[in-house]
Amino acid sequence: MKAKEIRELSTEEIQERIREEEDQLSQLKFQHAIAELPNPMVLRQKRRDLARLTTIFKEKETATD
Numbered sequence: 001m002k003a004k005e006i007r008e009l010s011t012e013e014i015q016e017r018i019r020e021e022e023d024q025l026s027q028l029k030f031q032h033a034i035a036e037l038p039n040p041m042v043l044r045q046k047r048r049d050l051a052r053l054t055t056i057f058k059e060k061e062t063a064t065d
Contacts, residue, residue, distance in 0.1 A: 001049050006056045011064075014057045021050045 006014065025046045031037060 003052055011060050014053055018053045
């Protein structure tokens with residue numbers, strides 16, 4: 001997900017996406033610990049998406065305050 005797309009979302013939608021990404025990331029980490037993932041680069045992409053979401057969420061929070 002691109003930063004431009006994230007900025008178009010509302011804060012509630014961003015919070016929901018953060019929760020979804022965290023859940024997916026924890027599931028992928030668990031799968032990776034048990035067995036090899038077909039594409040381990042997915043972990044990196046999920047971490048980066050989560051970082052983008054939290055960064056933009058914090059930007060929006062400080063802008064409204």
